[in-house]
Amino acid sequence: MTGKTARQCSAWVLPFLVAINLALSAGCAGKAATARHAASNTGSNCYAKALPTAGEGGLAWGSTLNIARQKSLNSCIRYAGRSGGTPSTCQVVLSECKN
Structure with a gap:
């Protein structure tokens, strides 16, 4: 059993x-x-994308266009440095706010 x-x-x-x-x-x-x-x-209506001439860039959201641009620049500098790129060449290439 x-x-x-x-x-x-x-x-x-x-x-x-x-x-x-x-x-x-x-x-x-x-x-x-x-x-x-x-x-x-x-609370994030705006976004911005920043890219360096070499390396990875950054995309960020913010409540205003200026906040999104600043966050994306900071991310671009951080990621470009980590990926072997050129952080000093980061520029915002796209920024928009949703309706």
Whole structure:
């Protein structure tokens, strides 16, 4: 009798554990993505993009055009320096506000 009970138990334990694992990981992934998306758009109507002559640039959002431009320049300087580019050549190449 013990052999049959062990086989019956193992037949449902593995699928149950897999289902719990999938449910937990799917639930956490959906909540994190939603929170990140909502936080990035709150109060940010304007965006700006700054690029150096070499290296990576920066894109930033802000409540005003000036804030977005300044943030993108700061990001450009930081990322251009990290990527082996030229931080001193960063310039804002695009800036707009949404309606």
